[in-house]
Amino acid sequence: MDAVRNPYTPGTGRKPSALVGRDEVLETWRVALERAERGKTDQPLVLYGLRGVGKTVLLTQLRHDAEKRDWWVVQVEAGADVGLRDLLGEGLYEPLSEIARQGLGRRALRALKTALSFKASYDAGGTWTFGVDLSGASGGGADSGVLRTDLKRIVKDVSLGAREEGVGLAILVDEAQDLSSDELTTLSMVAQAAAQDDWPVLFAVAGLPSLPQTLSEAKSYTERFHYSHIERLSHTDARAAFARPAQEEGAGWSDQALDYVVAESGRYPYFIQQFGQSSWDAAEGPVIEIADARVGVARGQNHLDSGFFRARWDRTTASEKRYLRAMCPGGDTGIGTGEVASRLGKNLNALGPTRAGLIHKGLAYAPDHGIIAFTVPGMESFIGRQPE
Ligand SMILES: Nc1ncnc2c1ncn2[C@@H]1O[C@H](COP(=O)(O)OP(=O)(O)OP(=O)(O)O)[C@@H](O)[C@H]1O
Ligand SMILES: [Mg+2]
Structure with missing residues (x-):
């Protein structure tokens, strides 16, 4: 045809012409947006699942839903070599500069001024201009260098700026398994502070199936998260x-x-x-x-x-490929790391770095202690089709 x-x-990340099967998450988000507009802050949403199940597409839909309500929205993708501070700082620029073009209240000006200080905290050479005079505005101070202090300040000032305009702030983080445990702890602490003081900010983070475990290990308030397993x-x-x-x-x-x-x-x-x-x-x-x-x-x-x-x-080394092969059969659902070691005729501990490399590259995760599984559905049969 x-x-x-x-x-x-x-x-x-390509938007499907029909986004099906995700009504529950979309409804949870809609309710959270409406509640936040009425002064009630909900738990951060955590979307986790295998590669290719549709986490990014869903996160992007959440962004659009917030934007349709004129919310201020930041969507970023964590990566192995960028910190959360820089990611959020840069992610904030576009929505804030868009906002600066509209006539602004006192709170919103304060948000812009605080954003300038946040920018200065990680980028000494770069400055932003929003094209508005901020000399008389209050704000600033998000440049102490302590992530949780600065993040709290920026999230507070920006979300309260959004409230003044009758909306809220949504912060969406994709590939969140790539954040350090310190950054995850900071995120959940900020979310907790927001909930306590009812700042109109909503968080949604998406990542691999390891994410709930990583979050619970990052000593934090993670029991107060709303977890959604995104499945086939x-x-x-x-x-x-x-x-x-x-x-x-x-x-x-x-x-x-x-x-x-x-x-x-x-x-x-x-x-x-x-x-x-x-x-x-x-x-x-x-x-x-x-x-x-x-x-x-x-x-x-x-x-x-x-x-x-x-x-x-192709992103794996020769020893990682051998490890992946040794995960078959069983790797699609999860296999004991001891079993993989014995298939390779190696010591379990000696394989630690290889295993860590695969997890770091997002190809494998540990569904349970001592178990390893592919993050990519169908990986086992693909490997079966590869010549040795
Ligand atoms: N609910 C859905 N209905 C139909 N198609 C979908 C749905 N969700 C995602 N898709 C399609 O699936 C593919 C993968 O989507 P997406 O990139 O969002 O997955 P992902 O979970 O973020 O994967 P990764 O872990 O690799 O980042 C895309 O081609 C997208 O169009
Ligand atoms: Mg994705």
Whole structure:
């Protein structure tokens, strides 16, 4: 069928034409936004799940929902080599400079002035100008160099500035497993302070399945978080994720084809988008038949192997690859690290750095003490397809 009209969207963070199966999280967020507007602050939202299940897309939807209500929003992605301070500082610039263009109240000016001091705390050379005169404004002081002090100050002043405009501040952090435990502790302390004093700020963080564990180890108030496990879709939702985009383009799937792609995708959103796209391209249409779906899945699998999987596989060292191989079978659901060591004929402790490297690269996580699992669904069969 016409490739131009292909409605499927395989790719990291790409907005799907139909975002299905996430109503509960969206509803929790809507309620939190409305409550915050009425002066009640809710717990930070923690979205965790495997690679490609749709955490980023969902986080971005939360951002849009907040923006639709004119909230001040910062969305950042943690990374191995940037600190939370710089991330949030830089993330704040765009929404704040947008806000500075509107006529502002006293509190909002204070927020801008505090943001300038926060910027100075990590970037001595760089200065911001918002194009407004802040000489008479109160604020500042977010440059003590102590992260929790400075973060508290900036979050307080900016969220109270937002309240003055009748809205709140939303802070969204993706790939949060890459934050240090100190940064996670700081985030939860700030969220706790916000809840105590009812600053209108909402946090949502997303990350790999290790995130809840990491948060609970980061000595903090994490029992007060709202955890949502983002999983592969239910059968009904997976069918809808295939069917709805086609329908909207005046096309469709035969029942048999739909059953087949739902099963082959394992109901993982990334694979759904990939198989949907390749099947569409293989079909004459307007109905995608089972023969098209078979071609689509085969081609889609090739695409995944050379992109989704390959990108991660290629980032590993030779010893990490050996470790990943030794995790098969069993690594998709989790396998004992002792068992992996014995398969490799090595001492458990000697493998510690390799294991840590894989976790650091976001390829594996520890679902439980002494257990290791792939963060990438379908990794086991991909590895099976790789020549030694
Ligand atoms: N609820 C959904 N319904 C249909 N498709 C979805 C849904 N969520 C995500 N997708 C699709 O799945 C793919 C992966 O989404 P996304 O990048 O958000 O996953 P992720 O969990 O952030 O992955 P990673 O851990 O690699 O960052 C994208 O192609 C997106 O269009
Ligand atoms: Mg993501």
